[in-house]
Amino acid sequence: MLTPIELPSGLDTTEIPTEIHAMVHGAKQRIEAFQDRWDRPQIELFVAADYLHVYQTMRWVAESQMLNNSRFVEWGCGFAAITWLAAAVGWDSIGIESEPELIRQGETTLSDWQETLAAIPGAGPTPELVRGNFLPEGSETLAEDPTLPSLGHSIESAYASIGLDVDDFGIIYSYPWPGEDDFHEYVFHRYAAYGAVMVLFKGPNEMRVWRKTRGRS
Ligand SMILES: C[S@@+](CC[C@H](N)C(=O)[O-])C[C@H]1O[C@@H](n2cnc3c(N)ncnc32)[C@H](O)[C@@H]1O
Structure with a gap:
């Protein structure tokens, strides 16, 4: 089953390091310029999420929750x-x-902020992007509506080329x-490992965090 993890109130007011602010500001500027073309x-x-709020949530998860492992996707x-902020979290x-x-734009983000990432104490390795x-494979059948935007992408599932499955990721x-x-x-519930954590950005000021646990769903 999916067990909700309650987030502390005031999470979105927790302090954010200067270099994280700078990176988010830089990314947003590039996204705006891209979308204005x-x-x-x-x-x-x-559509871009609220990066600072997602960062605050991920950092809280990193500091307060047991994770199966530190592999993030x-x-x-x-x-x-x-993807970069998750590496900054460690x-x-x-x-x-x-x-x-978007893969090209993502690679630019990673190269622009590579040195900043390397200088953050406890940061993870340079992230990897996979098209x-x-x-x-097979998870489309869990959808109740065949017109969902995540469906129908005529491209291979990424996991074979990564060499990992969904249940290899801690988060x-x-x-x-x-x-x-x-x-x-549903996809997380069906394919993730027990103990894995899912972080969802649902819209402004709405983050949701789940853990897959044993028990009836
Ligand atoms: C709502 S945007 C979110 C972007 C980013 N994750 C964020 O939080 O700011 C959804 C992204 O998922 C990509 N996408 C949607 N369905 C996909 C799929 N089945 N496989 C790979 N990428 C997909 C879209 O191209 C788009 O970049």
Whole structure:
């Protein structure tokens, strides 16, 4: 079953290091410039989360929760800002994304902020980005609505090329589109390891954290 992990009140007011502020500011500027371009098609599936709030939540999870391991994966990493922030928290971080242009943008984020990451005490290794489908093979059948934005990406599931399965990750993050949070939770519930933690950004001021535990679902 999925057991909710209650987040402390005031989490979004916890202090944020200067270098994290700087990186988030820089990433947001690049995203705005990218989305303002009128001379190329927009990637409508990409919308950025509230990076500072996600960082505060991930840091709290890192400090307060037992994790199976420190392997982190971002489902649909876009500009890879959260993939980078997960490494800043200390995790061994991988981002999966289906859109090639977003993989390129994500690689730029990682190279722009590589030295900053390396200077953060306790940070994880330089993250890895993988172009592919974050859904494990066969998981589409868990969706009750075949039109969900996470479905129908004509690209191979990423896990074979990473050499890891969903149940090898101690922590998984996603920002589902409205109406597909249940589906992401079903996939996590079906494929993650017992004890794994899922962090969901559900919208402004709404983070949800789950642990997969034994018991009736
Ligand atoms: C709502 S955006 C979230 C971006 C980022 N995770 C964040 O929190 O700011 C969803 C991202 O997931 C990607 N995506 C959606 N479905 C996918 C799939 N099945 N496999 C890989 N990437 C997917 C989209 O291209 C988009 O970049």
